[in-house]
Amino acid sequence: MKPMRRLLFEIAYRGTAYHGYQVQQNARTVAEVMQDAIEVVFKKREGITGCSRTDTGVHANQFYFHMDTQAGIPCEAAVIALNNSLPGDIAVKSCREVGPEFHARYSVKKKEYLYKIWDAPIRNPLLDGLVLHNRRRLDEALLNRCAQEFLGTHDFIGFCSAGGKMHDTVRTIYDCGVVRDGDLVEFRVTGNGFLYNMVRIMVGTLLQADYGRLKEGDITEIVASKDRSRGGITAGPEGLYLNRVLY
Amino acid sequence: MKPMRRLLFEIAYRGTAYHGYQVQQNARTVAEVMQDAIEVVFKKREGITGCSRTDTGVHANQFYFHMDTQAGIPCEAAVIALNNSLPGDIAVKSCREVGPEFHARYSVKKKEYLYKIWDAPIRNPLLDGLVLHNRRRLDEALLNRCAQEFLGTHDFIGFCSAGGKMHDTVRTIYDCGVVRDGDLVEFRVTGNGFLYNMVRIMVGTLLQADYGRLKEGDITEIVASKDRSRGGITAGPEGLYLNRVLY
Numbered sequence: 001m002k003p004m005r006r007l008l009f010e011i012a013y014r015g016t017a018y019h020g021y022q023v024q025q026n027a028r029t030v031a032e033v034m035q036d037a038i039e040v041v042f043k044k045r046e047g048i049t050g051c052s053r054t055d056t057g058v059h060a061n062q063f064y065f066h067m068d069t070q071a072g073i074p075c076e077a078a079v080i081a082l083n084n085s086l087p088g089d090i091a092v093k094s095c096r097e098v099g100p101e102f103h104a105r106y107s108v109k110k111k112e113y114l115y116k117i118w119d120a121p122i123r124n125p126l127l128d129g130l131v132l133h134n135r136r137r138l139d140e141a142l143l144n145r146c147a148q149e150f151l152g153t154h155d156f157i158g159f160c161s162a163g164g165k166m167h168d169t170v171r172t173i174y175d176c177g178v179v180r181d182g183d184l185v186e187f188r189v190t191g192n193g194f195l196y197n198m199v200r201i202m203v204g205t206l207l208q209a210d211y212g213r214l215k216e217g218d219i220t221e222i223v224a225s226k227d228r229s230r231g232g233i234t235a236g237p238e239g240l241y242l243n244r245v246l247y
Numbered sequence: 248m249k250p251m252r253r254l255l256f257e258i259a260y261r262g263t264a265y266h267g268y269q270v271q272q273n274a275r276t277v278a279e280v281m282q283d284a285i286e287v288v289f290k291k292r293e294g295i296t297g298c299s300r301t302d303t304g305v306h307a308n309q310f311y312f313h314m315d316t317q318a319g320i321p322c323e324a325a326v327i328a329l330n331n332s333l334p335g336d337i338a339v340k341s342c343r344e345v346g347p348e349f350h351a352r353y354s355v356k357k358k359e360y361l362y363k364i365w366d367a368p369i370r371n372p373l374l375d376g377l378v379l380h381n382r383r384r385l386d387e388a389l390l391n392r393c394a395q396e397f398l399g400t401h402d403f404i405g406f407c408s409a410g411g412k413m414h415d416t417v418r419t420i421y422d423c424g425v426v427r428d429g430d431l432v433e434f435r436v437t438g439n440g441f442l443y444n445m446v447r448i449m450v451g452t453l454l455q456a457d458y459g460r461l462k463e464g465d466i467t468e469i470v471a472s473k474d475r476s477r478g479g480i481t482a483g484p485e486g487l488y489l490n491r492v493l494y
Contacts, residue, residue, distance in 0.1 A: 012372050013372050014372050014373050014375055059373060079369075087375075088375040088376070089372045090372050091370050091371070091372045122330065122338050122339070122340050123330065124338070125337050125338045126306060128261055128335040129335070
């Protein structure tokens with residue numbers, strides 16, 4: 001019998017055309033399209049385990065999944081063959097063999113998300129689906145100062161949408177900031193884990209600054225309140241990117 | 248009777264979802280979607296005259312059309328109302344009133360095109376539809392030197408696809424170059440006009456360098472030959488952007 005190998009694949013995708021990463025009934029998802037390609041290349045429909053969930057319309061600059069297989073196909077050949085089989089909005093960036101103790105999801109140490117905002121009166125049609133459009137000029141220096149208040153270990157239950165199934169809602173944020181590059185404003189956050197919709201609620205809360213409704217100290221208070229109704233709306237999925245996954 | 252006004256609109260669009268700019272039967276085009284929005288805002292389906300044609304899948308960072316109307320709606324209000332009516336992959340950037348002698352197409356002095364190439368072994372799924380993917384590393388310095396040979400006034404009939412209806416195939420290229428920004432290689436060209444598929448054939452010809460089949464002097468010879476079969480293939484539409492239109 002051929003030995004079982006655990007392969008770790010690094011992928012990236014534009015999420016616009018997908019109902020998120022994870023397989024669902026009657027919906028086109030990244031995992032399902034990936035399994036279709038795997039079936040072509042590996043001649044068998046293998047199960048895959050992703051590093052994270054992503055929602056409908058959310059993108060990934062880096063995402064990992066692992067797969068156990070007895071097929072002997074070399075990693076480099078698998079990358080090329082899968083890319084030939086996949087649509088243009090998904091790419092396999094790398095593949096390597098890992099030990100059986102390695103788990104795409106449970107071995108994750110840190111994740112980094114980006115949230116991109118097109119900050120100008122007129123939308124950018126070339127970035128349709130790739131950014132949130134905000135019409136009124138944001139004060140990125142104020143947003144950056146406020147974002148620092150997310151740093152550290154907190155119970156983020158007030159930054160979690162209903163539907164999340166987490167029991168432990170304490171998470172640690174290592175790094176957080178807002179920068180501007182022309183009309184593009186980027187929120188970047190790194191943590192040991194994120195609750196359901198947590199980054200989008202962080203962004204929606206920071207964007208209250210747009211209405212003059214956010215001042216320094218507010219984020220600290222909203223986090224401490226553990227009350228979802230104190231924060232802003234859940235910002236749209238189109239600006240969100242899983243940017244880096246660290247093992 | 249209300250006076251007739253000629254309005255000049257500046258727009259931008261992602262062309263992926265459209266069968267080009269100009270209205271066609273049984274195909275969704277930018278002009279048709281624009282006329283739908285105009286009908287909503289101006290309460291009348293007005294005819295519009297574009298500055299150029301663009302093919303299926305080609306983008307525009309800047310594009311103009313003019314429209315004659317008796318409606319009194321101010322330019323700024325028209326911009327806002329049209330953007331509210333249009334899909335996210337088209338935007339109206341500005342509107343101004345021009346004299347009856349001004350013509351969106353015939354008054355054009357220069358046009359600038361960009362052609363974007365993702366130059367890396369693995370495609371970028373976030374730029375799907377927005378760049379041409381080239382797998383082997385291009386020598387942008389060589390491409391840039393070769394591109395200079397397009398400069399000046401030449402009969403570009405050898406850089407024109409069948410289907411073009413031009414009688415005069417002489418065009419002047421004012422500026423032309425290739426630059427790299429990381430894995431993105433950009434070809435930029437400005438001229439007083441362009442034949443059908445001319446920019447895409449220029450790019451396809453430069454890309455023969457990818458196969459070691461282009462050296463300095465070749466472009467000069469290919470242009471002088473006036474023979475379409477001497478140049479490269481017509482590069483795909485996804486990397487092409489009408490970038491600036493100068494009146």
